[in-house]
Amino acid sequence: PQGTKAAQFPPGARCGRGTTGRAADACRVCEIPDAITTYAQLRATGVSRRQISGGSRDGSLVALRRGIYARSGACPAASIAATHGGTLGCTSAARHLGLWVLDEDDAVHVWLRRGGHAYAHGRCGCVEHWDDGPSASDAFGLPSVPRILRQILHCHGVEDFFVALE
Numbered sequence: 425p426q427g428t429k430a431a432q433f434p435p436g437a438r439c440g441r442g443t444t445g446r447a448a449d450a451c452r453v454c455e456i457p458d459a460i461t462t463y464a465q466l467r468a469t470g471v472s473r474r475q476i477s478g479g480s481r482d483g484s485l486v487a488l489r490r491g492i493y494a495r496s497g498a499c500p501a502a503s504i505a506a507t508h509g510g511t512l513g514c515t516s517a518a519r520h521l522g523l524w525v526l527d528e529d530d531a532v533h534v535w536l537r538r539g540g541h542a543y544a545h546g547r548c549g550c551v552e553h554w555d556d557g558p559s560a561s562d563a564f565g566l567p568s569v570p571r572i573l574r575q576i577l578h579c580h581g582v583e584d585f586f587v588a589l590e
Contacts, residue, residue, distance in 0.1 A: 459498035460506045460564040463491040489543055501532050502564070504550065509543045510536040511564045513553040514575040518588050520566065526587040527580055535567050535575070553579065 458465065466476055476493075479485030486494045488507040499520065505512045513535030515525045533551045536542060542552055553575050557567055567575070577585040 459495050460488075460502055461493055461495070462563070463493070466493065489545070504532045505534045506564055507543065507545045508532070508534045508548065508550045508552075509541050510534040510552075512566055514551065514572065514579050515584070515588075517566050517572045518576060521569070521572070523572075523588050524590070525576075526584045533575070533579070551579070
């Protein structure tokens with residue numbers, strides 16, 4: 425959207441087993457409550473408009489797209505997925521949860537729910553996964569492990585599915 429600068433993250437930024445150093449520090453979305461949040465959620469928790477603007481200026485909040493923010497230190501892959509309009513899916517979600525993934529694909533896999541919308545963003549290489557998943561109270565929450573495994577099966581095939589299943 426006009427006036428909102430999408431966040432830029434390094435190529436290959438992802439979470440999961442074997443992540444070390446700065447990449448591991450960047451993958452603390454699991455440890456940061458509400459790492460990806462909306463303007464409405466911030467306001468509902470008592471954050472003022474002035475504090476949101478200040479957070480955007482000082483870097484404690486990163487505007488991903490209009491009305492969507494990442495807290496400083498949020499997982500780069502989750503931030504990219506939110507910028508795209510969804511949440512981590514498929515192998516990206518599996519890595520994020522610490523499941524072993526055979527494929528070394530650096531693309532961010534994004535789960536987009538029914539009624540969702542994909543947003544173009546700079547250097548987008550996202551792989552979209554559209555399905556009729558349940559409406560979640562957390563718009564940026566990860567899909568269930570069975571859904572992640574189903575996405576891996578359909579996207580990458582049987583071998584990758586069984587590797588993640590183990």
